[in-house]
Amino acid sequence: MKIAPTPELPEVHDNTQLHIRNALRGLLFFATIAAMYFARDFLLPVVLALFIALTLRPAIRYLDRHGLPAGVTAIVFVALIVLGTLTITYLLAAPLASWSEQVPQLSRVFSEKFSGLRAPIETISDLSKKLASAAEPTSGKSAQEVVIQTSALPAMFGLLTGYPLQILITMAATLVIAVFVMASGTLFYEKLVRILPNLTSRKRALRIAYDIEKAVSGYVLTITAINAVFGILIAVSYYFFGMPMPLLWGFLAFTFNFFPYVGAVSGVALSAFMAIVTFDEVGYAFMVPLTYIILSLSDSEIIRPQVLGRSLQMNAVAILLSLAFFTWLWGIAGAAMAIPLLLCLKVFCDSFEQLSGLGEFIAAREVEKEPNGASEVSTV
Numbered sequence: 001m002k003i004a005p006t007p008e009l010p011e012v013h014d015n016t017q018l019h020i021r022n023a024l025r026g027l028l029f030f031a032t033i034a035a036m037y038f039a040r041d042f043l044l045p046v047v048l049a050l051f052i053a054l055t056l057r058p059a060i061r062y063l064d065r066h067g068l069p070a071g072v073t074a075i076v077f078v079a080l081i082v083l084g085t086l087t088i089t090y091l092l093a094a095p096l097a098s099w100s101e102q103v104p105q106l107s108r109v110f111s112e113k114f115s116g117l118r119a120p121i122e123t124i125s126d127l128s129k130k131l132a133s134a135a136e137p138t139s140g141k142s143a144q145e146v147v148i149q150t151s152a153l154p155a156m157f158g159l160l161t162g163y164p165l166q167i168l169i170t171m172a173a174t175l176v177i178a179v180f181v182m183a184s185g186t187l188f189y190e191k192l193v194r195i196l197p198n199l200t201s202r203k204r205a206l207r208i209a210y211d212i213e214k215a216v217s218g219y220v221l222t223i224t225a226i227n228a229v230f231g232i233l234i235a236v237s238y239y240f241f242g243m244p245m246p247l248l249w250g251f252l253a254f255t256f257n258f259f260p261y262v263g264a265v266s267g268v269a270l271s272a273f274m275a276i277v278t279f280d281e282v283g284y285a286f287m288v289p290l291t292y293i294i295l296s297l298s299d300s301e302i303i304r305p306q307v308l309g310r311s312l313q314m315n316a317v318a319i320l321l322s323l324a325f326f327t328w329l330w331g332i333a334g335a336a337m338a339i340p341l342l343l344c345l346k347v348f349c350d351s352f353e354q355l356s357g358l359g360e361f362i363a364a365r366e367v368e369k370e371p372n373g374a375s376e377v378s379t380v
Contacts, residue, residue, distance in 0.1 A: 041166075041170075044170055045170050045177055047337060048174040048337070049173075049181055051220070051340055052178040052182075053181040053182045054212070055216060055221060056217075057213055058213070059073070060185075061185075070182060070184070070185040071183035081175065095245045189206060192205050193206065215346075222308055223258070223308075223339075226257075227257040230254065230295060231250040232250060234250050234291075234292065234295060235250025236250075238271075238288065241275075241287065244278060257296075259323070259335050259336065260300075260323060260339065261319075269289075271289045271292045272286065275288035315361060315362055318342060318361060319338075319339065322341065323339075326341065
């Protein structure tokens with residue numbers, strides 16, 4: 001008896017497995033973000049310590065080759081960081097405290113100088129309230145709303161002058177972890193080589209590790225030097241303008257410049273406010289923030305592209321997304337680490353063909369391939 005062949009069933013097994021893998025990858029991605037958010041108190045000092053170690057590791061390796069142990073070098077570097085932080089804190093504590101005490105008076109002077117704009121602003125505010133009340137449902141009893149109006153300036157100055165215990169604990173933990181990481185020398189690389197299965201994976205892992213170390217160290221040290229020059233220029237310019245405490249302005253400009261875009265806006269806004277309350281002529285006062293804008297644009301559009309080199313150039317959209325994401329994730333510390341973390345991701349993506357699309361998005365406008373296969377970012 002001849003048995004008829006059974007009809008072929010559609011091959012859905014492979015598609016089902018693919019969908020399951022994609023779903024698991026998505027769940028892993030969101031689980032990783034959730035873990036980074038809820039474990040930020042633990043991860044922040046660890047990541048900061050790793051960045052300090054990566055930044056100083058070339059110098060530690062150089063001194064180690066010349067007979068100075070890595071542990072001694074790490075302790076010396078951390079001691080210098082602590083000494084510099086304490087010195088800056090001591091020098092700036094009095095000016096910041098003085099600013100904090102003068103906030104109500106400065107706010108009153110600022111309001112008096114722009115009293116002519118109060119009527120249009122109040123008109124716009126009343127119109128906005130009427131539109132909002134018209135959009136609310138009229139059914140039911142409306143609850144009475146109590147609005148307490150406070151100035152944002154005291155909160156801003158409080159943020160600049162406050163030293164919460166949590167920040168001190170995070171800094172202390174960061175420095176302790178950084179000492180141990182730097183003192184370990186090449187222990188991490190040795191462990192990395194041992195756990196990988198074959199020679200190809202070991203070579204790739206070491207190359208990625210050294211590329212990340214080189215990129216982070218070069219970026220952080222270069223940006224720190226550029227920001228130091230920027231702070232000096234701001235301090236000198238504000239001294240000739242007659243702004244009070246030009247050294248403090250130089251330090252604030254140096255600090256703000258570590259935060260792309262947001263730092264420049266904050267520096268310009270704060271400079272405009274203090275110049276308006278300091279000088280009688282509004283036209284002369286606006287020369288102060290204008291100077292900040294000119295120096296900031298020269299820094300971001302001319303100096304950084306020339307000094308950093310093509311390999312460290314990144315897409316502005318990627319920078320903004322990274323800045324927004326890590327600020328939401330870890331606050332101010334995350335904003336400071338957003339660009340180095342994005343740089344690490346770019347180096348990692350450039351090492352794998354499967355991630356080349358993401359690496360190209362992070363890079364600047366155009367990626368040119370060199371003969372040896374390494375990719376650098378063009379500043380076209």
